[in-house]
Amino acid sequence: xxxxxxxxxxxxxxxxxxxxxxxxxxxxxxxxxxxxxxxxxxxxxxxxxxxxxxxxxxxxxxxxxxxxxxxxxxxxxxxxxxxxxxxxxxxxxxxxxxxxxxxxxxxxxxxxxxxxxxxxxxxxxxxxxxxxxxxxxxxxxxxxxxxxxxxxxxxxxxxxxxxxxxxxxxxxxxxxxxxxxxxxxxxxxxxxxxxxxxxxxxxxxxxxxxxxxxxxxxxxxxxxxxxxxxxxxxxxxxxxxxxxxxxxxxxxxxxxxxxxxxxxxxxxxxxxxxxxxxxxxxxxxxxxxxxxxxxxxxxxxxxxxxxx
Amino acid sequence: xxxxxxxxxxxxxxxxxxxxxxxxxxxxxxxxxxxxxxxxxxxxxxxxxxxxxxxxxxxxxxxxxxxxxxxxxxxxxxxxxxxxxxxxxxxxxxxxxxxxxxxxxxxxxxxxxxxxxxxxxxxxxxxxxxxxxxxxxxxxxxxxxxxxxxxxxxxxxxxxxxxxxxxxxxxxxxxxxxxxxxxxxxxxxxxxxxxxxxxxxxxxxxxxxxxxxxxxxxxxxxxxxxxxxxxxxxxxxxxxxxxxxxxxxxxxxxxxxxxxxxxxxxxxxxxxxxxxxxxxxxxxxxxxxxxxxxxxxxxxxxxxxxxxxxxxxxxxxxxxxxxxxxxxxxxxxxxxxxxxxxxxxxxxxxxxxxxxxxxxxxxxxxxxxxxxxxxxxxxxxxxxxxxxxxxxxxxxxxxxxxxxxxxxxxxxxxxxxxxxxxxxxxxxxxxxxxxxxxxxxxxxxxxxxxxxxxxx
Numbered sequence: 159x160x161x162x163x164x165x166x167x168x169x170x171x172x173x174x175x176x177x178x179x180x181x182x183x184x185x186x187x188x189x190x191x192x193x194x195x196x197x198x199x200x201x202x203x204x205x206x207x208x209x210x211x212x213x214x215x216x217x218x219x220x221x222x223x224x225x226x227x228x229x230x231x232x233x234x235x236x237x238x239x240x241x242x243x244x245x246x247x248x249x250x251x252x253x254x255x256x257x258x259x260x261x262x263x264x265x266x267x268x269x270x271x272x273x274x275x276x277x278x279x280x281x282x283x284x285x286x287x288x289x290x291x292x293x294x295x296x297x298x299x300x301x302x303x304x305x306x307x308x309x310x311x312x313x314x315x316x317x318x319x320x321x322x323x324x325x326x327x328x329x330x331x332x333x334x335x336x337x338x339x340x341x342x343x344x345x346x347x348x349x350x351x352x353x354x355x356x357x358x359x360x361x362x363x364x365x366x367x368x369x370x371x372x373x374x375x376x377x378x379x380x381x382x383x384x385x386x387x388x389x390x391x392x393x394x395x396x397x398x399x400x401x402x403x404x405x406x407x408x409x410x411x412x413x414x415x416x417x418x419x420x421x422x423x424x425x426x427x428x429x430x431x432x433x434x435x436x437x438x439x440x441x442x443x444x445x446x447x448x449x450x451x452x453x454x455x456x457x458x459x460x461x462x463x464x465x466x
Numbered sequence: 467x468x469x470x471x472x473x474x475x476x477x478x479x480x481x482x483x484x485x486x487x488x489x490x491x492x493x494x495x496x497x498x499x500x501x502x503x504x505x506x507x508x509x510x511x512x513x514x515x516x517x518x519x520x521x522x523x524x525x526x527x528x529x530x531x532x533x534x535x536x537x538x539x540x541x542x543x544x545x546x547x548x549x550x551x552x553x554x555x556x557x558x559x560x561x562x563x564x565x566x567x568x569x570x571x572x573x574x575x576x577x578x579x580x581x582x583x584x585x586x587x588x589x590x591x592x593x594x595x596x597x598x599x600x601x602x603x604x605x606x607x608x609x610x611x612x613x614x615x616x617x618x619x620x621x622x623x624x625x626x627x628x629x630x631x632x633x634x635x636x637x638x639x640x641x642x643x644x645x646x647x648x649x650x651x652x653x654x655x656x657x658x659x660x661x662x663x664x665x666x667x668x669x670x671x672x673x674x675x676x677x678x679x680x681x682x683x684x685x686x687x688x689x690x691x692x693x694x695x696x697x698x699x700x701x702x703x704x705x706x707x708x709x710x711x712x713x714x715x716x717x718x719x720x721x722x723x724x725x726x727x728x729x730x731x732x733x734x735x736x737x738x739x740x741x742x743x744x745x746x747x748x749x750x751x752x753x754x755x756x757x758x759x760x761x762x763x764x765x766x767x768x769x770x771x772x773x774x775x776x777x778x779x780x781x782x783x784x785x786x787x788x789x790x791x792x793x794x795x796x797x798x799x800x801x802x803x804x805x806x807x808x809x810x811x812x813x814x815x816x817x818x819x820x821x822x823x824x825x826x827x828x829x830x831x832x833x834x835x836x837x838x839x840x841x842x843x844x845x846x847x848x849x850x851x852x853x854x855x856x857x858x859x860x861x862x863x864x865x866x867x868x869x870x871x872x873x874x875x876x877x878x879x880x881x882x883x884x885x886x887x888x889x890x891x892x893x894x895x896x897x898x899x900x901x902x903x904x905x906x907x908x909x910x911x912x913x914x915x916x917x918x919x920x921x922x
Contacts, residue, residue: 325747
């Protein structure tokens with residue numbers, strides 16, 4: 159197959175011999191075949207198979223009893239599943255926006271100092287930590303015992319708390335989202351920093367010459383010029399949120415009660431662990447459906463706007 | 467390159483693709499004939515290793531369970547004894563977390579371990595019905611021959627649809643309420659016998675300086691299911707308990723909400739370290755440390771018999787049995803369940819019928835295995851012939867005697883529920899936060915009923 163690129167080079171002359179039209183279609187098909195095969199086996203087939211599985215009882219992996227939409231109806235009647243979707247939405251809104259906000263601020267501010275690379279390295283550091291380790295570390299930070307938990311030790315200094323960050327349904331989602339933000343801000347910083355470097359200095363200088371202050375430059379020039387990287391980043395982060403599992407799994411197991419369950423955790427805990435593969439497949443389909451608008455937006459965005 | 471004749475490219479491409487496909491396809495005919503041979507040869511080798519008799523004297527099997535650390539070391543002693551007795555090597559594979567999920571995926575993918583020791587009867591039923599585990603009789607062991615080894619009722623949890631699939635190999639009492647004898651004495655609190663005594667003792671401890679006398683690790687929600695089960699068992703007796711955790715159980719019954727209300731008489735902000743919200747952020751072992759750690763804030767902690775080993779082995783090695791750690795019977799309500807005991811145990815089940823599996827299951831049902839294991843202090847053995855003197859310390863001896871002397875022994879209810887049931891622990895976490903108990907139980911009842919119906 160290494161010869162492929164050479165072979166599909168269109169003839170430089172642009173001359174197409176008569177009668178080649180039909181056979182060239184066959185050759186096009188033949189050359190597409192390997193890619194189509196791979197796509198079919200690794201993408202299309204699993205999706206169709208999951209759809210089919212989601213319509214079956216699938217108890218213990220035996221897909222022999224077709225149940226129609228029963229799995230989906232059962233899901234919608236499960237309060238913890240509905241709750242987990244709400245939590246995912248919370249994550250989408252707060253995690254995505256704060257990661258982008260902090261990432262952009264750090265990238266812009268860091269660009270103006272000499273020790274930029276040091277700052278970026280520090281902010282990027284959490285990205286090098288596995289999410290599980292990250293969750294364990296933050297489990298200590300949030301501990302109710304002031305001898306272990308930094309946050310409650312700090313609250314102790316001002317004679318407040320201790321607050322049960324992970325045991326209080328009112329705090330738990332905020333506490334987990336904060337961990338996610340801490341873990342992903344470095345990623346956003348690096349991406350946005352690269353995008354900022356791509357803004358021609360002439361534009362900024364022209365703006366300054368015209369008398370724009372730094373805030374105006376940031377709002378009117380920098381933000382619009384990095385809007386494409388921001389939207390790409392947002393899509394990546396939202397995809398991360400929909401498949402989010404590790405942080406709630408390690409830190410709270412979805413508790414207290416079902417207060418911090420997210421979709422992927424719900425699928426694992428309630429359905430996959432119970433051998434209810436049909437229902438688990440139905441959750442996977444719901445996750446896929448949640449992703450579709452994001453992907454559509456992403457593709458449209460790429461088609462409509464020119465890359466800055 | 468452009469001069470490369472186009473007409474030739476097509477056959478070349480086709481040839482490339484065909485040869486690529488052919489590369490995979492050609493061996494198939496040969497492979498298919500070969501594939502038919504291995505099962506036959508493996509059967510032959512299985513037979514040849516034990517010609518003419520069913521006794522296997524060598525070979526190896528794999529055993530999986532969720533123990534690590536000191537529990538794993540203790541179990542290894544049992545495996546060593548098996549090797550010494552039969553010559554068969556049993557290799558232990560630890561699966562510390564997500565035990566049932568991993569086991570499920572191994573069964574589904576067709577590469578299960580030979581033997582699994584599993585907690586949770588929901589999974590035992592599920593695997594049994596899906597054919598993942600073998601009947602004891604499939605191994606060539608007559609289930610009736612095992613009855614004499616065990617006290618009555620111990621084999622019942624291992625039965626699915628009337629057939630014996632699993633044998634209980636170890637258990638712990640769950641009717642043990644752990645406390646600090648030294649602190650009780652100092653405060654002048656009486657060791658409680660009844661539920662009212664317990665509340666009185668907690669009040670006494672509170673008035674004598676312990677702001678929060680009760681430890682609780684409710685982040686691990688199964689600690690709450692044990693609390694509920696004990697209260698429900700004591701209030702309503704073993705028969706009602708068994709009914710509740712069966713397909714006909716009704717969670718909207720008044721006895722259920724009453725048991726939850728009773729729980730909250732002591733599981734509340736008044737007695738629990740850090741209050742309810744605090745306790746919901748505390749893990750099980752950290753809850754033990756609240757009562758038995760070096761800087762203990764609490765004086766009592768309820769959980770099963772395994773607390774003793776964890777408290778003295780991991781949490782605080784300075785604990786002295788009888789002085790700084792001991793347990794009393796879970797408090798009574800003056801009803802049918804006062805003399806009953808709840809246990810949580812693990813069932814051994816065969817996932818294959820490979821040579822050596824039958825021998826291993828038979829060994830695990832014997833007094834040899836039970837005594838070896840009991841001597842490590844890690845477990846209480848259900849095997850009748852295990853002498854009480856085998857247990858290395860007073861805590862374990864007392865625990866074995868408690869269960870042996872109980873008027874009725876019931877199995878951990880939350881481990882009995884179907885695997886697809888809603889999370890009972892999560893429901894109780896909500897309940898102790900003061901959410902509407904009737905509403906929670908209504909939803910839970912719907913989910914549990916559906917899960918029982920969905921098991922088959």
